[in-house]
Amino acid sequence: MIDVEDAEILRSTAREALGSDLTLGHAADLGWTGLLTEETVGGAGWYPLEAVLVAMESGRAGSPSSWTANAVAAAIVGSIPELAAQAAGLLDGSRHAGVSLTHLAPLIDARGTISGRTGKLLAEREPDVLVLIDPDVDQAIVLRSDDAGVEIHEDVAGLESTRRVYRAELDAASAVKLAGGRVAELRTAAVLLLAADTVGAVAAAVEMTTDYLRDRVAYGAPIASFQAIQHRLVDLTVFELAADALVRNAARALAEDDPDAPRLAAAAHTYTEARAVVAIDDCIQLAGGIGFTWEFPLHHLLRRASTNAAVFGSGRASADRLAKLGGW
Amino acid sequence: MIDVEDAEILRSTAREALGSDLTLGHAADLGWTGLLTEETVGGAGWYPLEAVLVAMESGRAGSPSSWTANAVAAAIVGSIPELAAQAAGLLDGSRHAGVSLTHLAPLIDARGTISGRTGKLLAEREPDVLVLIDPDVDQAIVLRSDDAGVEIHEDVAGLESTRRVYRAELDAASAVKLAGGRVAELRTAAVLLLAADTVGAVAAAVEMTTDYLRDRVAYGAPIASFQAIQHRLVDLTVFELAADALVRNAARALAEDDPDAPRLAAAAHTYTEARAVVAIDDCIQLAGGIGFTWEFPLHHLLRRASTNAAVFGSGRASADRLAKLGGW
């Protein structure tokens, strides 16, 4: 297991790399796409905690890169013997993946082909490979965008501004199915990667706002010297630290194959999804006028957290899961 | 309709009267018990707004008096021809009433008598007359404590410290039933009187805390001069003012037979019930150590608001009613 010091190094390395506009290819070069995939098919092994740390940095940077989708998709594809060879393109970044949470049963028609509309797919550009994971049953299906009966279009409604949201319309498409196997772990990993991205966005928003208010003067004093503002900045920081710890703790459990990992991941999603949006919205309030302008990056982080909150299942679904796993 | 100035006068008169430990008899002398009862049976007429204003002051004073129960019960009893003569004892305070919200259907047995346990009854001493109002159906029943099959006992669990909570166990008791009539208005009035009591408790808590912090010095300055504390005191005040306006607005609608009154009363209960408890709990925090001692009155107000929140239906029931009346 990665220790405190190594984690710090990984985070700061990732932060540096993400400083410039990092695309999928670079992420692949850095080995991030392989963090969930077995070594036998070209991955780095099972490193969900490391993946979560890098995802936090991606959220912090507001990065367009959809390496997390590739990381999840490569692991799924790599675990299906007949497709395993195709993991390489996902690992080296030459092919773009889109991963969505979609109830599969209603899509599978009588002949075993797939028809209907997928859930939201978050990606930096139109994905080549689609992985649909069922929220309740440990089942996933893999499709290629150039398969017959697969039509992908961009979903232009919604707030997202740093990445793109897609949907696929499927019409009697043939898909490869995976039941059981690593589906459950990878669904948990996918939830955590989004929660991590959100925590990173919150961290960036809180730091950006704090730094701005440190310099900004009103009524003759730095705004960050006013106690009412200080306490709100502290509350935002406390939330960020707790969310960060919870997401990492869940990832650590997942790395250790702790059976409590799905419950902790549900807790992490429940804890972060609505609160993160409220926190960044509050940053905009604290930053005052400047935060209300398009140029200031806060609203991009707000849009990002808002999208993350629901693109892989709603917060209420995670809370429901948490209740069920808690036995009530 | 009472105007702004008259309302102020009524409130300050009531506040003065409540300064000493006011019992039901005094409240009756002041005419408060008759504020919901028709003049033909000895009441003052239909004055729900005035009743609500006085109830706010009762809450503020943490008064043990259960005049509001008598006011509601007198109106119900007075509207039933065969019982109307008994309203006098409720109006003059010689008899104590207890009013509860109780699903009646499960209590009415095959022979038309009543068996089972009532909801909570809030009163300053063991009530002589019981009025049970159904939450959903416009139906009420009236019982006397000395009727056969009526056994009243004090409910010692729970937080209440300024009044007493009773329950009645009924065993084939005979009761007078009232269907339709003024039941709906009086149920709405009863909800509003409790919400008003709660708003008064909040007002007292906020003022008490503000006054204390104005004088109390820490780190070389009055605690109320610290901006973070000021903003929280302001937020508490804003809540109190909004809740006060909402409760009065609902009472005004009720006084005018506005069909929107039940919806506004549900909104008033929804708005105040949980928030009031949180607000007074926050006052204890702000007051620091002193607020944590039994002698300081804040915890009595907390207990009172906590009891009020649910003694006449839960907040979630009111929210549900609000949703239904809103048509969703």
Added chain:
Amino acid sequence: MQDLHTDSLALHGARVREVIARSAPKDPVREGHRAPSTPEVEAELRRWYAVMFAEGLSGADWPEEWGGRQAHHALHDVVTTEELIRARAPRMVDQVVLASHLILQFGTPEQKARYLPRIRSAEDIWCQLFSEPNAGSDLAALKTRAVALGDGSFRINGQKTWTTDGHWAQMGLLLARTGTEESRHRGLTAFLVPMDTPGIEIRPLITIGGAHEFNETFLDDVVLGPEALLGSIDGGWQVAMSGLEVERFGVGGNVALLAQLLDDLVVAARSLRVDGVWVVEHDDVRLRIAELTAEAEAAHAFVADCIETILVGRDQPGDTAVAKILHSETYNRISRYAVHLIGSGELGDNPDAIAAAQRLEDAWLWSRALTISGGSSEVMRNILAKRRLGLPQAPRP
């Protein structure tokens, strides 16, 4: 009081609805996208503003000699605002209302004769040049300098920001420093500025909703004649503070927006599936909407009360600050929850639901304008701590 006006108000409401049906622009307004985006829309908007003045939907409270109506009552304006909101018709520009009142109060006869008719005809749209990059809420800190040139004229240099409508306004109401740098609120003066005066440059400031509502304004050796002076030299603070009074009733009609947001939330929620289930079937969602409804009713009740107490002169210090906090923060919470809820599900193809969702998104992205501008929620809380609660100020040893 209420008995006196109920009929008159109902009649007025009906008349407003009639005027709207007859003359309002056909495109519904979008929250936070109010300034016209094309010349055609602008022409339509000016036409409508002129109708509003002509029909008494605006400026009815002015003195009769300048076009006001004798039978006008402050509650009429509250009703007008409510009806405009319900119809999603454009409301009058706040800065125009502000300029009108300040000209009526502080203007010379010549200024009144020159500007008031042009306001009524909507030839002149006004903007406000108060805020600066380093003086947002704290107006006494503003730095734009007006130097008297000896001949009664002034040379102005400085930078203004948050100039709402500056890009299509003909006139600006400027606050500049005529006193020393340290003079704070004592050394400020108000001016009426034609926006085409040489030396004025306008740059757009795009909102987080992607709208061009605001601008930055650069004043570079702008020379104004003595006729531009509003009120007395160094009397600008009085002018600015008087402007705050104008907004007293403003919040009154605006709470109707909250009901509209809730209606939209219910419409959208009815078409929304979250995690495969119709979301209004969930208790938690129904009760959360009920909670927000209760908040909106509380804001509405306080504001209604506030108007009544103002009318009988028994309002308490800071009542309008309380109203502003309740209205703007509830507006933010409703729209934020709505966007979050809708984003978590599948809205389907119902066009009413899609339109409602779009309006809620507009509202959320606009909501921070309400909690930041016109005195931020934080400044309102400072004001209330001082004026309402009379709390001590932190000692400065």
Added chain:
Amino acid sequence: MQDLHTDSLALHGARVREVIARSAPKDPVREGHRAPSTPEVEAELRRWYAVMFAEGLSGADWPEEWGGRQAHHALHDVVTTEELIRARAPRMVDQVVLASHLILQFGTPEQKARYLPRIRSAEDIWCQLFSEPNAGSDLAALKTRAVALGDGSFRINGQKTWTTDGHWAQMGLLLARTGTEESRHRGLTAFLVPMDTPGIEIRPLITIGGAHEFNETFLDDVVLGPEALLGSIDGGWQVAMSGLEVERFGVGGNVALLAQLLDDLVVAARSLRVDGVWVVEHDDVRLRIAELTAEAEAAHAFVADCIETILVGRDQPGDTAVAKILHSETYNRISRYAVHLIGSGELGDNPDAIAAAQRLEDAWLWSRALTISGGSSEVMRNILAKRRLGLPQAPRP
């Protein structure tokens, strides 16, 4: 680190459970009702404390010459606290832990020889005489005076408050002012005070939960000999600050309380009917409990992390303040919601549910002790603003 200790920790946990099963008082502890209410309970409690020291459940971190254990690790204490909480067994008195550490750090050989064995045998319970009516969070403001009498002894006059366990403690750790009135933190001195010294009067201070946990202490011409001095004259601030360090790991095991509150909430909710319906069938209630569970998991994760970073020396300034805020405020929110929910319904006759409801009520009424004492949440936020975020202080011109 984790690999190194996992086995050792599991073994330790098993041993703690065994000691508890064998020796802990049979009555479960009630939150906020910890001080003994009868002589019998007190005797039982002292017996148990002596067992705790003898078995290494307390004082295992002391130097071996005073009874500590070589194989002890800080994480053992975290495990001990968790197990005690799970078993609802009495935990060691915080003030005893504090006094032990300060005597070990600042005490003379004579003081150590005299007091440490009496702590281990539970003959001496200690209380803390720091807070005063006008110096709660702000210790540097305290006024109790200690006047040197020339012969090395001191005369003490003043009033202390929030004296936990003062009514049954044998010894008190006193902080008094030996410097000038204005000397703030520089003029304080620490003393070890037998509570039966003439001139000490104790009056109960009843909590809002109705418990006698705290006291007011009046010191009227209390004379202490030179042997009572702890550390140097005017060195009291250093002693007090060192005490704060002791609590560093304290919060570690305590978060187990949150899981216990949630368990009680679920137990009570399962027996609860609200408005005639089983409350756990309502989505809103189930999801609200899930929300609180997530909050508790967040607090737990942060605290676990915090312990790990402290052990490797990579903790950040204010980490323990963050932990205190998360733990105490979550504790308050869970218990408050639980009491509110239970109060709104009919709990029925299930004794487990009734016991759980009673514990939750105890917890809520006690919760403000956690958010107020040991540095209130507000003081924690001030500390974090300064130390963690490095925010500027308000200028004092």
